[in-house]
Amino acid sequence: MPAIDSRDAVFDALADPTRRRLLTLVGDGGAVTATQLAARLPVTRQAVSKHLGVLAEAGLVHPAREGREVRYRLTPAPLSDAVAWMATVGGQWDDRLAALRRQLEAGG
């Protein structure tokens, strides 16, 4: 569970759209491997592993070794819920406002 002072790590982790998508997939999947996640995203397994590492460092997902696999689960934490909501929604508005700016700069 991330402490308050790791809030920046959480925001950085969720600044990336692929990581936000990954977090959603981990939330839907319960306990998933990097290979399973890579099958559902247009990125390599290696890239997925890297992104999962960033999410794990931010305390948003938790890796557990099961046999020869590593499975990822969402970190259950009331604190991270508020932080993750703010980071996710904030990231969405960053993307939307950037797209709105492009539209206005292109003359509508």
Next chain:
Amino acid sequence: MSDEVRREVELPASAEDVWDALTDPERLAGWLADAVEVELEPGGELSMRTLEGERRTGWVEHADAPRRLSFWWRADGDEETSRVEVLLEPSEEGTRVTVVETRPLAVVELRGLELSARHEIPGHRPLALAA
């Protein structure tokens, strides 16, 4: 204690142009959502499919062109309703746009006030507020 996301950007366009981009379904498709249906008045229905692929429904709280738009929305299958307020102010560069999204629990303390303000509005959704 409030869960709040706030973003402030300066956009190179007039408030009228930004308002149009915020409310015209064709232009919304370029940055927020497609399949937008909105009744731009207090209590008006709202539905869309966001560019993240979620279907969202809700209702309009304020639509004061070209200054202030606020609405409540919720993704399909999601328990949680949140409130979005967009404020437009003329600035040197064009328009300063402030977006604030808050979660209902953060607004509970304001609920008495909000409800009394909204009570007169036909078609509003008390349930959307009563988280």
